[in-house]
Amino acid sequence: LAKTTQPISMDSYEGQEVNITCSHNNIATNDYITWYQQFPSQGPRFIIQGYKTKVTNEVASLFIPADRKSSTLSLPRVSLSDTAVYYCLVGTSGTYKYIFGTGTRLKVLA
Amino acid sequence: NAGVTQTPKFRILKIGQSMTLQCAQDMNHNYMYWYRQDPGMGLKLIYYSVGAGITDKGEVPNGYNVSRSTTEDFPLRLELAAPSQTSVYFCASSSLAGGPGDTQYFGPGTRLTVL
Numbered sequence: 001l002a003k004t005t006q007p008i009s010m011d012s013y014e015g016q017e018v019n020i021t022c023s024h025n026n027i028a029t030n031d032y033i034t035w036y037q038q039f040p041s042q043g044p045r046f047i048i049q050g051y052k053t054k055v056t057n058e059v060a061s062l063f064i065p066a067d068r069k070s071s072t073l074s075l076p077r078v079s080l081s082d083t084a085v086y087y088c089l090v091g092t093s094g095t096y097k098y099i100f101g102t103g104t105r106l107k108v109l110a
Numbered sequence: 111n112a113g114v115t116q117t118p119k120f121r122i123l124k125i126g127q128s129m130t131l132q133c134a135q136d137m138n139h140n141y142m143y144w145y146r147q148d149p150g151m152g153l154k155l156i157y158y159s160v161g162a163g164i165t166d167k168g169e170v171p172n173g174y175n176v177s178r179s180t181t182e183d184f185p186l187r188l189e190l191a192a193p194s195q196t197s198v199y200f201c202a203s204s205s206l207a208g209g210p211g212d213t214q215y216f217g218p219g220t221r222l223t224v225l
Binding site: 030032034036041042043044045046049051087091092093094095096097098099100101102103 | 114141143145150151152153154155158160166168169200202206207208209210211212213214215216217218219
């Protein structure tokens with residue numbers, strides 16, 4: 001399983017764009033990159049998933065460079081309600097043992 | 111759909127007591143998982159199941175047991191509770207295991223304290 005490395009914490013202000021980068025140097029050819037969001041006292045929630053280049057949905061964008069050794073989750077114009085822990089996971093078909101790591105604790109300030 | 115439900119929400123156990131954490135999903139997912147999350151830490155996989163009757167150990171299985179007699183239910187059993195098992199327990203399910211389209215749906219969690 002590819003190990004991921006993320007910043008432990010980040011602070012941002014409301015209305016700003018937030019970019020959280022995840023390093024996964026030993027990602028395998030068939031691995032996909034998935035991001036989850038966890039609010040306090042809740043289970044994680046799926047945000048976005050990608051394999052290469054750029055993926056966008058109504059919540060976030062995911063940028064993956066050609067070498068796929070890192071990925072960046074982009075949250076446009078964050079609000080106080082985006083304060084949460086964000087986890088980057090790497091896995092392939094048949095992966096049962098995702099490693100969540102400690103994630104990135106994002107705090108959005110007014 | 112209710113999604114993934116867990117009971118109880120909170121529980122306090124004495125050392126040596128036993129209990130079962132219940133988990134149910136109504137999405138007809140084949141894959142189910144149990145995680146624990148200690149304060150300020152990420153989630154660690156305890157056990158998982160790829161279908162009814164099939165279970166396997168995750169990262170931290172010691173002190174726990176599971177069974178999967180139906181697609182919907184995946185209970186987690188603690189036989190002899192220890193203070194080290196104080197944690198928040200999350201159950202999750204998915205229709206796929208890894209790869210494209212894999213999304214794990216998590217329950218609200220059970221907060222367990224062992225004194």
